[in-house]
């Protein structure tokens with residue numbers, strides 16, 4: 419008999435990843451749906467839909483149904499998931515007949531939303547569906563010994579949200595989530611360029627600026643980047659040169675908020691576990707943690723070691739896929 423596929427899904431606010439233990443990452447695409455408001459139908463999902471952002475005719479709108487870490491649009495989320503599962507099964511040749519699925523939901527989601535996702539995956543034909551908390555998946559994916567009585571701190575900087583969690587014995591000891599992540603950083607850059615230069619830039623340009631010349635709040639050799647946008651006075655295209663120093667100042671608020679959240683979570687740490695944190699430090703994961711200088715900046719601010727997860731954009735997906743055999747143990751621990 420053919421074994422049913424076992425897959426892990428990271429339903430992130432910015433990216434969805436699908437992972438199988440035997441084949442690794444099967445799919446990694448933006449959580450974007452292009453929706454036609456006239457025909458009320460989905461035109462494209464994933465990469466294809468993201469490429470349309472800011473470039474589509476008026477009747478086609480890009481939607482990020484998970485944008486703020488909550489499932490704003492259940493139907494859209496379910497359709498996106500189904501399309502992506504279809505794509506994976508075509509591309510990888512893995513039969514999606516009755517797979518066992520472990521899916522990681524945004525930690526801000528309510529029990530109703532979790533149920534909804536569960537049902538969406540189930541209706542696609544999954545045999546068993548397990549939900550897992552994001553910080554635990556991230557920790558497993560980053561090779562941390564989550565089922566030991568040792569405290570691990572996970573800082574996951576995603577697109578719509580950031581989460582800081584202390585994990586021990588397979589359960590979350592304490593966790594804080596904020597709706598500040600990479601998206602807010604992009605927005606801060608857009609606002610800055612608008613105010614300082616009277617130039618409008620799009621979301622995708624802002625994201626590129628952040629990745630190229632965005633820095634956490636540390637000293638660094640200044641770099642610059644040429645950017646194109648629309649002059650708000652003349653209405654014409656305009657090229658400007660931005661420096662990393664000015665972008666750094668634009669990112670200050672969201673970075674400080676992240677730091678505050680990390681501090682507040684560490685303060686809540688039970689004293690018996692504090693020693694572990696001094697020894698093992700904090701693990702950074704999520705795409706936002708790849709901001710230039712993030713690791714050094716946080717290490718200098720919180721005075722405990724800060725490590726980068728081996729593949730920050732993938733740890734949650736890898737963790738969900740690997741967690742199957744631990745699921746029962748984890749479910750017990752979280753009860």
Ligand SMILES: Nc1ncnc2c1ncn2[C@@H]1O[C@H](COP(=O)(O)OP(=O)(O)O)[C@@H](O)[C@H]1O
Pocket residue numbers: 429430431432433434575576577578579599600601625628629632703704705706707708709710730731
């Ligand atoms: N090199 C980088 N520097 C800064 N931010 C990055 C980098 N790479 C990706 N990001 C940001 O990471 C975010 C997506 O991270 P991800 O962990 O996939 O989010 P989510 O889990 O919410 O889907 C986006 O805001 C993206 O702009």
Ligand SMILES: [Mg+2]
Pocket residue numbers: 428430431574576704734
């Ligand atoms: Mg994530």
